[in-house]
Amino acid sequence: MMESCFYNKLESVEREVNFDDLKKDLFSEFNSIDSQESCLEEHEHLQVYLRIRPFTTTESEKGESQDCVSIERPDTVLLKAPRTSLSARLRDKSAQRFQFSQVLGPETTQREMFDSTVRGLVKEVLEGGNSLVFTYGVTNAGKTFTFLGPEANGGILPRSLNVIFNSIEGRVYDQMTIKPQRCREFIRLTKDQQSEEATNKRNLFRLLKEVLGW
Known part of the structure; x- marks a missing residue:
């Protein structure tokens, strides 16, 4: 009797649920996006660049x-086992090919690296687009050198900032009447809020001078 009542109760619950209310037409949302605003339609969504680090004097x-790595084409590398490895001693001549958006050899300079990979993305950002750039690799692969670089030979980050600030020169809003909010919004400040922001700015610079000894 209890099982029968429970079964009947389940049936009544199922009849009350309207699954049509749970459906959502996601295509309508994507179709509403202006295709001209999308930077991804002109090229691949994800681009992967391989930079081959040169050997140091000690390593040489x-x-x-x-001769484990050889560049076959501008976008392809061939990997072979080291001569001292077990595979080489067993005369295993098998190799693997990997394809990337572009392969940059050991002779690639910091400027060539930036021009080939990031300069176009920086231009899209200045036009209102969004981009994400990161380096990935094992320890001592050259990630920090590529991304930051030494002071006299900057990597992709300082070069990107240099292009951005040089491009917006003369178009910077130097007043303190607006303040960024969230991602793409801003709020207009009242006179009291402007005064408060100016005080916070002075206090911040004073603190930096004390800590850094400027």
């Missing part, structure tokens, strides 16, 4: 250069 003296 130790014989670590064993």
Whole structure:
């Protein structure tokens, strides 16, 4: 009797649920996006660049250069086992090919790296687009050198900032009547809020001078 009542109750609940209310036409939302505002339709969504780090003097003296990596085409590398590995001793001549958006060899300069990979993305950002750039690799692969670089030979980050600030020169809003809010919004400040922002700015610079000894 209890099982029968429970079963009947389930049936009544199922009849009350209207699954049509749970459906949502997601295509209508995507169709409403202006295709001209999308930077992704002109090229691939994700671009992967490979930069091959040159051997240091110490590594070359130790014989670590064993011709494991060779560039076949501007976007393809061929990987072979090191000569001292077990595979090489067993005369296993198998190799693997990997394809990227572009392969940059050991002779690539910091400027060439920036021009080939990030300059176009910075231009899209200045036109209102969004981009994400990150470096990925094992320890000592050259990620920090590529991204930051030394002071005299900057990487992609300082070069990107240099292009951005040089491009907006003369178009910077130097007043304190607006304040960014969230991602793309801003609020207009009242006179009291402007005075408060100016005080906070002075206090911040004073604190930086004390900490950094400017």
